[in-house]
Amino acid sequence: MNDSLALERRYRRLLVWFPAEHRREYGEEMIGVLLASTPQGRRRPRLADAFDLMTGGLRARLSRQGAGLGDARWPDALAVCSAALPVTLLTALAVNYLWNLLPALDFYGVSDFYLPALALALPPLIALRYRRAAAAAALVAATWFWFLLLRVTRSVSSHPRLSVALGGASRNPYGRSGRHGVT
Amino acid sequence: MTNQAMQEPTFLILTALAAGAQHGYGIMTDVARISGDRVRLRAGTLYAALDRLRGDGLIDADREEIVDGGSAATTG
Numbered sequence: 001m002n003d004s005l006a007l008e009r010r011y012r013r014l015l016v017w018f019p020a021e022h023r024r025e026y027g028e029e030m031i032g033v034l035l036a037s038t039p040q041g042r043r044r045p046r047l048a049d050a051f052d053l054m055t056g057g058l059r060a061r062l063s064r065q066g067a068g069l070g071d072a073r074w075p076d077a078l079a080v081c082s083a084a085l086p087v088t089l090l091t092a093l094a095v096n097y098l099w100n101l102l103p104a105l106d107f108y109g110v111s112d113f114y115l116p117a118l119a120l121a122l123p124p125l126i127a128l129r130y131r132r133a134a135a136a137a138a139l140v141a142a143t144w145f146w147f148l149l150l151r152v153t154r155s156v157s158s159h160p161r162l163s164v165a166l167g168g169a170s171r172n173p174y175g176r177s178g179r180h181g182v183t
Numbered sequence: 184m185t186n187q188a189m190q191e192p193t194f195l196i197l198t199a200l201a202a203g204a205q206h207g208y209g210i211m212t213d214v215a216r217i218s219g220d221r222v223r224l225r226a227g228t229l230y231a232a233l234d235r236l237r238g239d240g241l242i243d244a245d246r247e248e249i250v251d252g253g254s255a256a257t258t259g
Contacts (some may be wrong), residue, residue: 056227
C-alpha cells in the first residue's frame with residue numbers, strides 16, 4: 001500500500017515533463033497505466049520508464065508548441081534570425097577588432113563563438129515561446145559580456161604596454177603584427 | 184516536410200485502434216501482441232503519440248471509453 005503510494009508520487013513527479021494541458025487530458029489515465037504495468041512491490045519507476053516519460057514529455061511539449069517543421073512560426077523565427085545574425089556578426093567583428101588592439105588579452109575565440117551562438121539561439125527560443133529560457137539566456141549573455149568588458153577595461157588601465165598599443169593603433173591598425181615573432 | 188515517414192510504434196498504435204476503440208493499457212498489450220512481443224510501448228511514448236495522432240486528426244478520444252478504460256487499468 002505504502003509502496004504503491006510512493007510509486008504513484010514518483011510517477012506524478014515525472015509527469016511534470018509533459019505540458020499541463022496534456023496532464024489534464026491524460027494524466028490520471030497515464031498514472032493508471034503506469035501503475036498497472038509496474039510489477040507489485042516496486043517503490044521506484046524503472047529507469048527505462050522514467051526516461052521514456054521524460055522524452056515523451058519533451059516530444060509532447062514540442063508538438064504542442066507547434067514546433068513541427070511545417071509550423072508557420074519557423075519562417076518568422078528564420079526572418080528574425082537572418083536580421084539578427086548580420087548585426088551580431090558585425091558587432092562581433094567590431095569587438096574583435098577592438099580586442100585585437102589589446103594584444104595581451106586572449107578573448108578572441110570567446111567573442112567569436114558566443115555572440116553568433118546567442119544570435120542563433122535566442123530568436124527560435126522566443127518564437128517557440130520559451131520566454132523564460134530566452135530571458136535566462138539573455139541574462140547570462142549580458143552578465144558574461146559585462147564581465148569581459150570589466151576585465152578588459154581593468155587590464156587596460158593596469159597595463160602600460162596596452163596604452164602604448166592603443167595609442168599606436170590610431171596611426172597603424174596593424175601595428176601589433178610586429179609582435180607576432182616575440183615569444 | 185510535414186510528410187514524414189510513419190514510425191513503427193505509430194503504425195502499431197493505429198493498427199491496434201483499427202480493430203476498435205481501446206484504452207491506453209489495452210493499446211500497450213495489443214501492440215505487444217501484434218508485433219509478436221518485439222515492440223513494447225511504454226506509457227510516455229504511447230501518450231505522446233496518442234496526443235500527436237489526435238492533433239493530426241487521425242484518432243479521436245472517446246471520453247466514456249477513456250474513463251472506463253482508466254478505471255479498468257487501475258483496478259485490473
